[in-house]
Amino acid sequence: MNFTEHVKIRREKFGTVIFETLSEKIFITNETGARILELIGQGRDLPQMVDELQKVYLGDQKIEKDIADFVDCLKENNFISRK
Amino acid sequence: MNIEARTERSINSAIEDNGMESAEELKTTIAGMRFEDYKAPLFVAWQINSECNLGCLHCCEEAGHSMPDEMNKEEVFNFLQQIVDLNIPYVAFSGGEPLLHPHFFKMCEFLRRNNVSLKVETNGEFIDELTAEKLAKLKFRSVQISLDGATAKTHEKLRLKGDWEKAVAACHYLIKNGINTEIVFVPTKFNIHETGALIDFAYSLGAYGVYTGKIMRIGRAAKNWGILSPSDAEYENFFAVLKEKIDLYKGKMKVYYYPYDVVEELKYRLEFPSASVLVLPNGKVKLIGPLPFICGDLKKQSLAEVWEVYKKSWRNPEVIEFAKKVIVDPKLLAKSNDWKQI
Numbered sequence: 001m002n003f004t005e006h007v008k009i010r011r012e013k014f015g016t017v018i019f020e021t022l023s024e025k026i027f028i029t030n031e032t033g034a035r036i037l038e039l040i041g042q043g044r045d046l047p048q049m050v051d052e053l054q055k056v057y058l059g060d061q062k063i064e065k066d067i068a069d070f071v072d073c074l075k076e077n078n079f080i081s082r083k
Numbered sequence: 084m085n086i087e088a089r090t091e092r093s094i095n096s097a098i099e100d101n102g103m104e105s106a107e108e109l110k111t112t113i114a115g116m117r118f119e120d121y122k123a124p125l126f127v128a129w130q131i132n133s134e135c136n137l138g139c140l141h142c143c144e145e146a147g148h149s150m151p152d153e154m155n156k157e158e159v160f161n162f163l164q165q166i167v168d169l170n171i172p173y174v175a176f177s178g179g180e181p182l183l184h185p186h187f188f189k190m191c192e193f194l195r196r197n198n199v200s201l202k203v204e205t206n207g208e209f210i211d212e213l214t215a216e217k218l219a220k221l222k223f224r225s226v227q228i229s230l231d232g233a234t235a236k237t238h239e240k241l242r243l244k245g246d247w248e249k250a251v252a253a254c255h256y257l258i259k260n261g262i263n264t265e266i267v268f269v270p271t272k273f274n275i276h277e278t279g280a281l282i283d284f285a286y287s288l289g290a291y292g293v294y295t296g297k298i299m300r301i302g303r304a305a306k307n308w309g310i311l312s313p314s315d316a317e318y319e320n321f322f323a324v325l326k327e328k329i330d331l332y333k334g335k336m337k338v339y340y341y342p343y344d345v346v347e348e349l350k351y352r353l354e355f356p357s358a359s360v361l362v363l364p365n366g367k368v369k370l371i372g373p374l375p376f377i378c379g380d381l382k383k384q385s386l387a388e389v390w391e392v393y394k395k396s397w398r399n400p401e402v403i404e405f406a407k408k409v410i411v412d413p414k415l416l417a418k419s420n421d422w423k424q425i
Contacts (some may be wrong), residue, residue: 005222005225006200008174008198008200010125011172012122013122014120017125019125019172021200021224022200022224022225026125067364
């Protein structure tokens with residue numbers, strides 16, 4: 001999983017901004033979303049991200065679905081490659 | 084676990100492809116994106132020079148000759164470093180004609196080396212095969228070429244001293260080298276009838292997209308308004324053609340358009356200023372193209388300082404009052420280049 005070519009990421013006080021400069025679309029996320037972005041930046045795949053975040057969100061039953069939905073949202077907006 | 088995820092869209096892209104979103108939808112889309120919250124701009128529009136080989140009747144910047152006080156090499160690179168240090172993701176170079184700037188390539192190299200997304204807006208007349216190859220190595224976000232007609236006769240009637248063949252050749256070279264090439268078309272009385280043909284032509288060239296919208300009543304365009312401005316009926320037909328072409332090229336080529344005129348945009352911006360700055364060749368920073376107000380000077384202030392002034396300036400009563408006058412009397416837009424420090 002990788003960011004597409006024109007994606008830029010910047011942390012702000014109110015969250016993290018992802019800017020796809022080719023389509024000029026902007027996406028804003030919170031700290032949890034920012035952590036997922038960090039993991040994507042490190043080239044982690046979905047199961048690895050789930051493993052990592054389960055350490056923080058112990059006992060959260062729907063963690064896998066939440067992460068998958070978030071990743072789908074990034075894909076739909078062309079922020080990460082669909083491969 | 085709560086993953087908050089909101090998609091915000093810039094005012095330009097909110098209207099891409101699907102088009103025809105209402106102003107209310109647009110407001111809802113962008114609401115919550117408070118520009119005051121950003122630590123730095125997200126976008127810098129930089130007119131890097133004023134020199135231009137053309138004398139377009141609709142030029143917003145009234146470009147032609149260099150300004151006597153344009154930023155020197157040291158000032159330019161100092162500013163570029165600030166763009167990088169503030170983590171500004173996206174910059175657009177325009178002019179004048181940006182390829183006439185003596186340090187154009189070095190400036191592009193600097194930003195791209197630092198992973199800043201870069202768009203260049205040019206008339207294309209200085210892009211030959213070798214230049215296109217050089218540009219391709221820099222991996223731009225896009226290069227925008229102005230084509231104001233599907234034929235040389237129409238294009239050159241509006242773009243005085245312009246050469247349609249050269250602009251088209253530039254498109255060929257850029258596309259051949261894999262550069263996202265966007266065609267910019269400004270509708271006027273002279274060329275609005277060629278809108279559909281121009282979009283078809285852009286597709287035949289292999290362009291990434293076509294970008295258009297109502298002519299902005301700024302600079303030389305404001306001075307030539309009487310001869311340039313299309314009628315309501317012409318605009319009605321223009322938007323119908325756009326709709327048809329958007330459908331025709333869906334999934335094949337982007338057709339973007341901005342359906343509001345400069346007055347409508349100004350009304351919107353008074354409420355929702357953008358997280359971007361407009362930098363002039365002499366380092367002055369304009370609040371927004373249609374207004375004459377200057378909110379900073381990059382020769383004397385850092386970009387971070389100017390950004391703080393920019394944010395406050397949008398709440399300055401003098402700015403609000405003048406903007407409201409412009410909304411009532413658009414003829415005042417002709418003063419957009421009579422700069423006024425605030």
